[in-house]
Amino acid sequence: MRKALSFVEVLVVIALLAVLVAIIYPVFGNSRRGARETNCVSNLRQLYAAWALYVDANEGRLPSNMAQFVGESAKPVALCPSDPLGGANTESSKALQSPVSYFYVPTQDYFLNAIAAADPNHGILVDLMHGERKKVVKDPFLDTKGLVFRGLLDGSVHRARVDHMCLNTARGEVVARPHWTIFTDALPCPEPWCLAGSTPCSR
Numbered sequence: 705m706r707k708a709l710s711f712v713e714v715l716v717v718i719a720l721l722a723v724l725v726a727i728i729y730p731v732f733g734n735s736r737r738g739a740r741e742t743n744c745v746s747n748l749r750q751l752y753a754a755w756a757l758y759v760d761a762n763e764g765r766l767p768s769n770m771a772q773f774v775g776e777s778a779k780p781v782a783l784c785p786s787d788p789l790g791g792a793n794t795e796s797s798k799a800l801q802s803p804v805s806y807f808y809v810p811t812q813d814y815f816l817n818a819i820a821a822a823d824p825n826h827g828i829l830v831d832l833m834h835g836e837r838k839k840v841v842k843d844p845f846l847d848t849k850g851l852v853f854r855g856l857l858d859g860s861v862h863r864a865r866v867d868h869m870c871l872n873t874a875r876g877e878v879v880a881r882p883h884w885t886i887f888t889d890a891l892p893c894p895e896p897w898c899l900a901g902s903t904p905c906s907r
Contacts, residue, residue, distance in 0.1 A: 740786045744805075744831050745853055745861055747781040751806055751829050752855040754778045766816075770808045771799040782806060786833040806831055809887050815897070819888055827854035827862070827887035835866070852886060864889060871902035879905065 751774065758773035759766060767773045770793075774782055783791065784805035791803030807830050809816070819826045835850035854862045866885050871878045884890075884897040885904075893902070 740784075741834055741853075744784040744786055744833060747784060748806060748829055748831050748853055748855045748861055749859075750781045751778060752859055755828060756859070766811055767808075768811045769799065770796040770804060770806075774800055774804070784831055784833045788833075792833065805833055807886070810883055815883070818894060818897075819884065819890070822890035822894075823888040825856050825858050826890070827856055829855040830886055832886070849881070854887065867904040869893065869898055869902040870905040871899045878902070 754775065755767065755773045770782075774796075779800060779802040782796075782800070782802065782804040787803070787805040789805075791797035791805065793804040793807055796804040796806075796808070809819075809826070809828050809830075831853040832848050835848035835852065849867055850865055852864045852866045854864055856862055866881070868879050868881045869885060878899060880899070880902070882893060882897045884893045892898070
């Protein structure tokens with residue numbers, strides 16, 4: 705009859721299991737994160753399709769807000785599974801009475817004209833839910849940094865790293881994450897959307 709494991713053998717088995725868990729857990733974590741990203745990007749593409757249908761039906765006129773092109777059938781895809789707030793875009797969530805995670809480009813003429821001149825294929829819709837999160841607050845523009853998924857004018861989705869913009873002043877450092885840098889990589893970021901002299905904080 706086989707004798708029971710010794711105390712040392714039990715410790716060896718536990719150590720081996722701990723090593724296996726340490727190796728496997730990050731793989732599963734990355735798989736789950738990758739699945740959520742894929743789902744969110746798919747939602748972004750579907751929202752773009754709804755936006756493009758609106759623009760086509762209105763002879764090229766852009767919707768002024770998300771409520772104009774996100775109908776009942778599109779509401780389910782307006783929520784990104786990685787959204788810790790369950791509706792990070794509070795303004796659109798309120799207007800649609802349904803959670804919205806994505807953000808639509810500002811439609812004021814002066815902003816659209818400037819960004820179109822700097823980048824003819826700028827972002828229309830963005831997903832900010834996959835960057836590094838400092839803490840959960842109701843301002844994803846300042847709360848997250850890094851990875852942004854942009855739905856561009858041509859219908860493609862672009863992965864971009866978007867840092868905060870920093871400016872040293874006599875009163876200390878000013879940190880911001882302007883709409884301009886969220887929707888385009890075109891630099892320099894002009895005033896009034898960025899303070900004169902500000903640069904990406906990572907530089």
